[in-house]
Amino acid sequence: MIVVDVMSGVLLGAGALxxxxxxxxxxxxxxxxxxxxxxxxxxxxxxxxxLLGLMLQVSSWETGVRLLIILLFLAMTSPTAAHVLAHxxxxxxxxxxxxxxxxx
Amino acid sequence: xxxxxxxSTRGETIRATLRTALFLAVFWLVxxxxxxxxxxxxxxxxxxxxxxxxxWAGLKQFHNVTVPFLLRLPRYLLWLSWQVLRxxxxxxxxxxxxxxxxxxxxxxxAAGDLPELAQVIYANSIxxxxxxxxxxxxxxxxxxHSLVFGDVDDLHDGAMRSKVRRTGASS
Numbered sequence: 363m364i365v366v367d368v369m370s371g372v373l374l375g376a377g378a379l380x381x382x383x384x385x386x387x388x389x390x391x392x393x394x395x396x397x398x399x400x401x402x403x404x405x406x407x408x409x410x411x412x413l414l415g416l417m418l419q420v421s422s423w424e425t426g427v428r429l430l431i432i433l434l435f436l437a438m439t440s441p442t443a444a445h446v447l448a449h450x451x452x453x454x455x456x457x458x459x460x461x462x463x464x465x466x
Numbered sequence: 467x468x469x470x471x472x473x474s475t476r477g478e479t480i481r482a483t484l485r486t487a488l489f490l491a492v493f494w495l496v497x498x499x500x501x502x503x504x505x506x507x508x509x510x511x512x513x514x515x516x517x518x519x520x521x522w523a524g525l526k527q528f529h530n531v532t533v534p535f536l537l538r539l540p541r542y543l544l545w546l547s548w549q550v551l552r553x554x555x556x557x558x559x560x561x562x563x564x565x566x567x568x569x570x571x572x573x574x575x576a577a578g579d580l581p582e583l584a585q586v587i588y589a590n591s592i593x594x595x596x597x598x599x600x601x602x603x604x605x606x607x608x609x610x611h612s613l614v615f616g617d618v619d620d621l622h623d624g625a626m627r628s629k630v631r632r633t634g635a636s637s
Contacts, residue, residue, distance in 0.1 A: 380554055387561035395599065395611045396568060399557055402596040407554035410547070424499060431497070437543070441593035445600050448593075448611065452601050458611065461569050 370418035377411030384408055393459035393466045394451050398444050405440040409433075479521070487517050531583075538633045545629060550595050557596040557613065571612050575621045578606025583635040591626060 380403055387400025413433045420426045459466065494509040495501075560566045575592075577585050589600040589608050597617045602609040612618040621627070 380558060383558040383561045387557065390561060390566065392568065396570060396613060398599055399596055399613050400561060402593070402599070403554045403557050403561075406550045406594055406596060407558075410550070428497060437594060438590070441590040445589065445593050448599050448601050452609075458570055458572055459568075 366418050370415045373411050373415030373418070377408050377413075377415060380404065380411060381408030392463070394456055395448060395458060398448055402440075402444060405436065409436055409440075483517050483521060486520055487513050490516055532634070532636070535634050535636075542629055542633050546591055546594065549626070553595045553597045553617070560613065567614070569614050571615050571618055572601065572609065573612070573618045574607040574609050575618065576606065576624075577603070577608045577627065580627070580631060581636045584630050584633070587633065587635055588627060588630045591630065592621065 384400050384402070384404025387403060388397050391397045391400050410433060413429050413436075417426050417429050420429065490513045491509065494512065498505050498509065500506075560568065577588055580588060585603060585608070589603045592598045592600045592608065592610060595617075597613045598621065599611040600608050601611050610618050610621060
């Protein structure tokens with residue numbers, strides 16, 4: 363049991379670290395498109411590892427199945443939303459930041 | 467069913483809606499696990515609402531989701547998870563480095579030889595992987611915004627594209 367608890371703790375910790383890094387990247391990266399990449403770290407690696415860590419803690423299989431379904435839905439919806447945002451930004455002519463430009 | 471390009475007949479539409487309703491009802495029951503009147507009524511209302519939205523938006527669901535495809539999908543998802551983790555580490559290092567070495571590029575990558583569903587999976591996989599972002603999907607290519615040139619170069623190599631193709635997703 364203790365092995366499972368340690369693995370779950372490691373996964374939760376790593377997930378939290380990725381989620382935090384995504385937030386920091388959102389503040390540090392220079393423009394809209396690069397910030398989407400940073401946000402992507404939060405909702406892929408961050409959320410994914412946290413959900414995996416929680417799956418190791420479940421007491422009944424139903425909860426595990428629900429967590430798995432949440433993971434699958436997240437994997438389908440978050441890239442779709444990111445794509446729609448980026449597509450709209452591009453259509454509206456938001457310029458792409460190049461190396462050497464000012465931060466926006 | 468497969469030649470779903472034209473308009474479907476009334477019978478086909480009704481059958482497709484019933485299939486969707488059945489799937490959603492089972493999904494609701496499995497997820498809620500409650501069989502009291504209130505959750506059942508709420509479930510029925512949700513199913514009706516989603517079926518109506520589905521009909522209103524003219525979606526053609528499940529026509530191209532086959533059993534072999536569903537069986538091959540988990541292996542692809544495992545591979546994709548590994549890729550996502552690897553590139554999440556790369557982006558995280560950029561985030562915490564004192565001077566992030568970002569050289570964003572916007573480049574098209576070929577996707578013309580993929581069927582429609584595979585194109586969707588490919589574009590979503592590109593976005594799901596931190597460091598690459600699909601900006602636009604048209605018939606034969608996907609426009610990719612990438613944090614560094616190397617990532618889009620990896621896409622040109624086609625490892626992800628051929629893995630998507632091997633899932634057997636059809637149009």
